[in-house]
Amino acid sequence: MNKYFVTATLSIFTLVFVACKKDNTEPLPDFSEEYQAGGATTIYTANAFAFATPAPNLNAENLATHLDGDAEFEISFVSPPANISYGLGSVFNNKSCISCHPSDGRAARPDDLNDFSGFFLRTSIPGTDPHGGPNPVPGYGTQIQNQAIFGMSPEAEFEVTYIETEVTYPDGDKASLRKPVYNLKNPYIPMPSDAMFSPRIGPPVFGLGLLEAIPEENILANVDENDTDNDGISGKANYVWDEEFQMMRLGRFGWKANAPSVMVQSAGAYNGDMGVTSPLFPEETCAGQSNCDDQGDDPEISQEVLDNVVMYLLTLAVPAPRMLEDEEIMKGKELFTEIGCASCHIPKMETGNYPGVPAISNQTIYPYTDMLLHDMGFGLADNRPDYLANGQEWKTRPLWGIGMTELVNGHTHFLHDGRARNFEEAILWHGGEAEQAKENFKRLEKEEREAVIAFLKAL
Amino acid sequence: MFFTKLTTKSALLLLLLSVISFSACDNDDEEPITETQDFSSQLTNITNNVILATYDDLAGKANTLLTEVEKLEADRTAINLNNARGAWRDARAPWESSEGFLFGPVDTKGIDPAIDDWPVNVIDLDGVLASNDVLTEPFIDGLETGLKGFHTIEYLLWGADGSKEIGNFTDREFEYLLATVENLKNKTQVLADSWSASNEDYGSNLINAGESGSLFVSQKAALEQLVEAIVGICDEVGSGKIAGPLGDSAPNPVEEESRFSHNSKNDFANNMRSISNIYNGSYNVGNGGLTDIILDQNAALDKTVQDAITAAISSIENIPGNFSDAIFDDRSDVENAKDKVLELKQILEEQVTPIISGL
Numbered sequence: 001m002n003k004y005f006v007t008a009t010l011s012i013f014t015l016v017f018v019a020c021k022k023d024n025t026e027p028l029p030d031f032s033e034e035y036q037a038g039g040a041t042t043i044y045t046a047n048a049f050a051f052a053t054p055a056p057n058l059n060a061e062n063l064a065t066h067l068d069g070d071a072e073f074e075i076s077f078v079s080p081p082a083n084i085s086y087g088l089g090s091v092f093n094n095k096s097c098i099s100c101h102p103s104d105g106r107a108a109r110p111d112d113l114n115d116f117s118g119f120f121l122r123t124s125i126p127g128t129d130p131h132g133g134p135n136p137v138p139g140y141g142t143q144i145q146n147q148a149i150f151g152m153s154p155e156a157e158f159e160v161t162y163i164e165t166e167v168t169y170p171d172g173d174k175a176s177l178r179k180p181v182y183n184l185k186n187p188y189i190p191m192p193s194d195a196m197f198s199p200r201i202g203p204p205v206f207g208l209g210l211l212e213a214i215p216e217e218n219i220l221a222n223v224d225e226n227d228t229d230n231d232g233i234s235g236k237a238n239y240v241w242d243e244e245f246q247m248m249r250l251g252r253f254g255w256k257a258n259a260p261s262v263m264v265q266s267a268g269a270y271n272g273d274m275g276v277t278s279p280l281f282p283e284e285t286c287a288g289q290s291n292c293d294d295q296g297d298d299p300e301i302s303q304e305v306l307d308n309v310v311m312y313l314l315t316l317a318v319p320a321p322r323m324l325e326d327e328e329i330m331k332g333k334e335l336f337t338e339i340g341c342a343s344c345h346i347p348k349m350e351t352g353n354y355p356g357v358p359a360i361s362n363q364t365i366y367p368y369t370d371m372l373l374h375d376m377g378f379g380l381a382d383n384r385p386d387y388l389a390n391g392q393e394w395k396t397r398p399l400w401g402i403g404m405t406e407l408v409n410g411h412t413h414f415l416h417d418g419r420a421r422n423f424e425e426a427i428l429w430h431g432g433e434a435e436q437a438k439e440n441f442k443r444l445e446k447e448e449r450e451a452v453i454a455f456l457k458a459l
Numbered sequence: 460m461f462f463t464k465l466t467t468k469s470a471l472l473l474l475l476l477s478v479i480s481f482s483a484c485d486n487d488d489e490e491p492i493t494e495t496q497d498f499s500s501q502l503t504n505i506t507n508n509v510i511l512a513t514y515d516d517l518a519g520k521a522n523t524l525l526t527e528v529e530k531l532e533a534d535r536t537a538i539n540l541n542n543a544r545g546a547w548r549d550a551r552a553p554w555e556s557s558e559g560f561l562f563g564p565v566d567t568k569g570i571d572p573a574i575d576d577w578p579v580n581v582i583d584l585d586g587v588l589a590s591n592d593v594l595t596e597p598f599i600d601g602l603e604t605g606l607k608g609f610h611t612i613e614y615l616l617w618g619a620d621g622s623k624e625i626g627n628f629t630d631r632e633f634e635y636l637l638a639t640v641e642n643l644k645n646k647t648q649v650l651a652d653s654w655s656a657s658n659e660d661y662g663s664n665l666i667n668a669g670e671s672g673s674l675f676v677s678q679k680a681a682l683e684q685l686v687e688a689i690v691g692i693c694d695e696v697g698s699g700k701i702a703g704p705l706g707d708s709a710p711n712p713v714e715e716e717s718r719f720s721h722n723s724k725n726d727f728a729n730n731m732r733s734i735s736n737i738y739n740g741s742y743n744v745g746n747g748g749l750t751d752i753i754l755d756q757n758a759a760l761d762k763t764v765q766d767a768i769t770a771a772i773s774s775i776e777n778i779p780g781n782f783s784d785a786i787f788d789d790r791s792d793v794e795n796a797k798d799k800v801l802e803l804k805q806i807l808e809e810q811v812t813p814i815i816s817g818l
Binding site for chain 2: 044045046047048049067071076078079080081082083084085088095096099102103108115116147149150151322323406407409410411
């Protein structure tokens with residue numbers, strides 16, 4: 001018998017065994033709710049457009065706005081004055097929304113940090129702004145724009161060196177983590193010596209409406225700042241300034257939960273990332289700087305454009321997980337909870353009523369985040385406070401759709417600056433409150449560790 | 460496929476075993492396992508004879524464009540300018556014929572914006588031309604995407620109002636043109652290489668869909684990718700590329716993409732051809748596409764699709780004159796083209812997609 005025969009026969013037996021097992025042993029767990037990761041906004045296609053599809057349950061009015069916003073999200077801005085798409089710069093990081101959120105997904109960590117990419121550094125000096133937020137660096141603000149329209153100086157160039165550290169598992173297996181160390185090159189004016197920097201990379205943008213629709217009390221129910229339940233996990237809410245409503249509100253978005261809403265996050269990104277002014281942030285990010293050529297054309301986008309883009313981001317579908325009944329994936333899912341990942345990456349949440357957008361209202365969802373800040377240890381620390389988030393705290397990232405990153409974006413670079421080259425490295429970077437969960441992961445058998453990663457890839 | 464390598468005897472044994480196994484299940488009242496169809500021949504044909512063939516053609520035509528621009532720079536005549544413009548149109552055709560499959564490396568490697576960003580950043584382009592920077596290919600490569608690719612080349616070859624003559628060219632413009640066309644050629648080669656089996660072999664993800672190592676969990680997922688991509692371009696042409704410049708009540712001429720060269724009608728028609736190519740599995744040659752699956756399930760629908768593709772292409776080509784004038788002078792013809800394109804989109808979305816998703 002040749003080997004193909006053996007393989008074929010074995011696979012037939014396996015098929016039959018699995019098929020018959022359904023009748024003879026315990027029924028498979030019911031994952032029907034978990035497949036609907038985004039509730040009724042879920043889509044079941046597993047292709048490169050999985051992050052970029054309108055929620056299937058949108059009403060006609062919301063869908064029309066969504067589609068207008070879709071086009072706006074892709075607009076490539078050019079230097080003013082121009083008869084279309086004007087407003088880029090004078091300084092900026094990139095020139096369209098989609099360039100930092102490719103296919104509405106995750107930006108790759110660029111080989112050269114000075115290429116046009118989804119990467120930049122935030123900055124601030126000690127102290128706070130009037131609302132308790134980061135204290136802007138005079139002449140720089142709170143973000144370094146490393147690009148400029150032609151003839152203008154970028155604020156600075158980025159420089160990075162890497163320190164590789166070997167990690168050894170109890171079973172002798174090894175992995176390597178690269179720690180980036182950042183510096184500025186050619187700042188356009190001297191940078192204060194006490195300036196702090198925090199690297200950021202563009203995250204996926206689907207499912208945001210559902211996260212915004214989670215009632216505040218549901219999020220606050222998991223706050224345990226002083227770890228009164230002694231599980232080593234605290235969970236802290238950030239409270240940040242909402243420019244739209246002119247008040248302090250719960251932070252939900254951004255790597256340190258420093259934005260209260262998709263609206264503030266988006267208008268902030270237009271302004272800070274592209275140099276495009278809007279009614280919410282009508283002043284150029286470079287205002288008052290020598291590298292600023294303000295054409296007096298502000299705001300460069302209208303409230304309608306901003307509203308359309310916000311609707312687009314609120315109403316992108318969430319892709320369903322795949323193959324949850326697979327034996328290895330089921331095992332990985334159990335281990336994910338057993339070793340403590342699910343303590344912060346809380347699987348299930350409920351949304352409340354979101355006025356004007358019924359599609360995202362009152363949904364049961366599986367985002368795998370508690371929306372709270374956690375101390376992630378020295379290794380990941382940016383040492384730059386952002387409202388109540390200290391220099392070691394980051395917001396728990398949602399994990400839904402994370403398994404499709406390679407299909408959608410062609411890479412598996414994870415964490416706030418894309419330093420992790422794969423799922424394993426991303427797990428091994430966890431520290432602080434997640435130290436115990438990481439140690440538990442390291443102590444697993446190799447097949448068990450692979451099962452945890454198989455589960456993440458199925459999300 | 461491993462089945463082809465089985466000996467006849469083994470195959471018989473296998474068949475026998477399968478029959479026994481299936482009946483064992485039947486006794487347990489388990490639903491019989493139906494053999495799923497194998498679409499690897501369609502996926503292989505589409506990958507090699509449509510996608511890779513289009514990208515190879517694009518890389519070849521971009522190379523010809525470089526040759527023509529070099530000739531023009533060396534011998535600045537109206538005839539050579541005309542030839543260079545023709546070579547731009549020839550290179551543009553396979554690119555527009557590839558927009559029915561905008562997924563994979565064209566997206567993840569940032570090649571789409573690098574070669575087809577729009578609009579041109581005219582203010583900065585003028586700035587670069589007026590500067591003392593040496594305009595090499597690496598220099599152009601480092602510029603933002605509004606300063607390179609098809610539309611920057613188009614702007615340089617035709618000028619803002621399409622009336623540029625050979626005597627209007629400056630030395631700096633030739634320098635810029637050479638460097639940016641070389642950059643376009645390099646990017647299109649990277650794109651072709653990324654799909655090629657002898658190189659990065661992204662195509663194997665489609666060909667081996669459902670097998671371990673492929674990004675697609677199943678052949679169905681790969682086919683859904685193809686269908687969603689053709690629906691996507693159809694929507695973009697109907698709702699964006701045509702509807703934008705046409706406007707609801709008055710034209711928005713600045714929204715027309717290839718307006719310097721008046722190539723828009725060709726762009727739109729080639730976008731429709733990319734749909735036809737994926738659907739029929741052929742870029743001049745090739746056999747086996749989505750049509751096989753639709754024919755098998757609903758022969759009448761297949762004819763509806765083929766007719767709708769033909770109607771979309773001919774309605775675009777039947778717009779009188781150039782598109783820039785037609786949005787003012789022949790609005791009903793433009794409106795008709797938009798309707799035909801959106802009718803095709805609706806058929807693909809509402810009738811073809813469910814069949815593929817139901818596989």
